[in-house]
Amino acid sequence: GQNIDQPTEMTATEGAIVQINCTYQTSGFNGLFWYQQHAGEAPTFLSYNVLDGLEEKGRFSSFLSRSKGYSYLLLKELQMKDSASYLCAVTGGNYQLIWGAGTKLIIKP
């Protein structure tokens, strides 16, 4: 079957670093997306990993291991505005993405 797992909720402190993990099982994998969604708003694109390794984009980095079916999103120098849900999604074949339920990140001062 096809499945994505990510923690339901995480808490971190302003200025710190947090890692949000995502594990997946899918038959038609080509790449993995991370999206950010603030409460009451639409998801917005953060990153897309196709190859193994770490991709850095400012304060955010995303890692992929295809052999382990594993990814993480690393957020550095956390700011209060980073409080949001972070959605992991993988290509599942048949023109579709398979979405995780999202990780709600709470940032405390």
Next chain:
Amino acid sequence: IAGITQAPTSQILAAGRRMTLRCTQDMRHNAMYWYRQDLGLGLRLIHYSNTAGTTGKGEVPDGYSVSRANTDDFPLTLASAVPSQTSVYFCASSERGEHDEQFFGPGTRLTVL
């Protein structure tokens, strides 16, 4: 229009009524999608369209229909609404397909009583 828009923003609907949610994009994207988002379940694909004139079923298509008469518009119709269709509905588009970044509309919050 800039990006992707949806209408209405929110709606309360009596069970059994017919409802069409509208979605329009001005980015000339080939692919469009309709998702529903329910607490704890994440985004679930209802229907998709890879290009104008073609549509396909997603994970949860029952009770919903779509059409794609042109590139810009992708309406979603609930023929006879039921309370289990209470949800937040997002329309999205991408340039070619599932390997491209998806751009989301602001969402429609639908309540079926």
